[in-house]
Amino acid sequence: MNPNTTHAIEVLKADSSKISSVDFENLVFGNIFTDHMLSCDFRNGAWEKPIIKPYEPMLLDPSAKVFHYGQAIFEGMKAYKDDNDEVWLFRPEQNLERFNKSAVRLAMPEVPDDLFLEGMKQLIDLERDWVKKGKGNTLYIRPFMIAIGTGVVAAPSTQYRFMIILSPAKSYYSGExxxxxxxxxxxxxxxxxxxxxxxxxxxxxxxxxxxxxxxxxxxxxxxxxxxxxxxxxxxxxxxxxxxxxxxxxxxxxxxxxxxxxxxxxxxxxxxxxxxxxxxxxxxxxxxxxxxxxxxxxxxxxxxxxxxxxxxxxxxxxxxxxxxxxxxxxxxxxxxxxxxxxxxxxxxxxxxxxxx
Known part of the structure; x- marks a missing residue:
């Protein structure tokens, strides 16, 4: 990993937003996702150009190694909006550090600081209307990485996909x-x-x-x-x-x-x-x-x-x-x-x- 590498992020905006159709008072945790997502592939030993694009399904080869050998890691984070409409993250560098420790343990490439942190900030800034004010309202952040290289030989992949998706959330009540x-x-x-x-x-x-x-x-x-x-x-x-x-x-x-x-x-x-x-x-x-x-x-x-x-x-x-x-x-x-x-x-x- 080279922390000094700068990854310019391409942004493709959705034609329209689905935010008006979302009932923010009755959210089921982790079921609704925002209009955009970040995606970046690792191929030939290097990270390619990241892109923020409309949230959509993706195609993977049936032999993608994530399906067969479980090379998949993730993080869970939140964004918060204060009374002045400013959006805040909580200790994101700790999540980055743990994410890369997970990557090393699963023989996956580390994600550069700017791709993880700045990519996340740019994505959240684009989706800041999805972060609602009021204690208990949050935007749940799910960075994850999977092995997308093909083949069923039991060996680490050589190709990976890093992504960030966002989900509005209310207070998490699980009862007694x-x-x-x-x-x-x-x-x-x-x-x-x-x-x-x-x-x-x-x-x-x-x-x-x-x-x-x-x-x-x-x-x-x-x-x-x-x-x-x-x-x-x-x-x-x-x-x-x-x-x-x-x-x-x-x-x-x-x-x-x-x-x-x-x-x-x-x-x-x-x-x-x-x-x-x-x-x-x-x-x-x-x-x-x-x-x-x-x-x-x-x-x-x-x-x-x-x-x-x-x-x-x-x-x-x-x-x-x-x-x-x-x-x-x-x-x-x-x-x-x-x-x-x-x-x-x-x-x-x-x-x-x-x-």
Whole structure:
């Protein structure tokens, strides 16, 4: 990757916009997409000229390697509009850094800084009417890359396509979340691709999550693959545990995704003099804390929901309810973080980036 390379972006505008047909008050997350998308191919060892063009289906050869060997990575981000109609991104350089770490792990080419960041800004600027004002309204951003080289030989592709698509979104409400602590299934293993935001990580979760849903639970708290004694992630989110007045979360590793929301909440909590420990939390420790009353909260952290409180968990066929708190860390941290994202409050950390 050459970060100094400048990629001039060609822009082909849609003849008309479908924005007037969209009900922005009743959006289903990730179902509606804006008028344009960014696309750029990697061929012959170099990135070609990127193009912003009307959102449309694309043709791929049936032997494209993404279909056969799973070379596919993505990121999840959001854009926010403040009361002055300015549009902001939240720590986009962190997503770029993680995207390229995922690319390296899957033997894919890194995406240059200007293509990822400036291409994203130019696309969002073109679609700024799709970013609605008001807390809870966002524009979800999905950068992704797939292998488009042809042939069914089990080897990395030599051709790739990087794209960015955009989807307007409302607040992500999932209702009360009850989870099962995994005793058999694993999200990732040491030496694997758990730290990469790879498509295959998510498809592997669908079956055990389906089994949990059938038992009346919404998600799974994943445990380590070797012993199933260490608590790692909740569904597709990083997870925090509040025992007394200390927050605990698993350290990032080969198995655990380095979440942007996770690291932001840790920094924000510490700035508020909340004690945070990044260490492995044992299943037995969680159960004991619930029994003696020291377990106050469990919540997931990720881009879509920001913070998602968990009301109870099941382990070894026993269900444990969490207390209902009026002044929870989860609610306070979510409010403070989203106030920064929407420019309602000051940003002392320098996290927000203007489009």
């Amino acid at each position: 979340v009850k989870v099962i602590i995994a005793e058999h299934f694993s999200r990732a293993a040491n030496g694997g691709i758990g730290a990469a935001k790879a498509a295959g990580n998510y498809s592997a979760q669908f079956y055990p999550t389906k089994l949990a849903n059938e038992k009346g639970f919404q998600q799974i708290i994943w445990t380590d693959d070797a012993t199933h004694t260490k608590l790692e992630e909740a569904g597709t989110m990083n997870v925090f545990f509040r025992i007394n007045d200390t927050l605990y979360t698993a350290p990032t590793s080969e198995r655990i995704l380095d979440g942007v929301t996770r690291k932001s909440l840790i920094q924000l909590a510490r700035s508020l003099d909340i004690k945070v420990e990044e260490r492995s939390v044992l299943v037995t420790e969680l159960v004991d804390a619930q029994k003696d009353g020291s377990l106050k909260e469990v919540f997931g952290a990720g881009t879509a929901a920001v913070v998602n409180p968990i009301v109870g968990f099941s382990y070894a066929d026993m269900y444990y309810e969490l207390p209902k708190l009026e002044n929870s860390f989860a609610a306070m941290l979510k409010e403070k973080l989203t106030d920064i994202q929407y420019k309602i409050d000051s940003d002392p950390f320098g996290w927000t980036v203007k489009v």
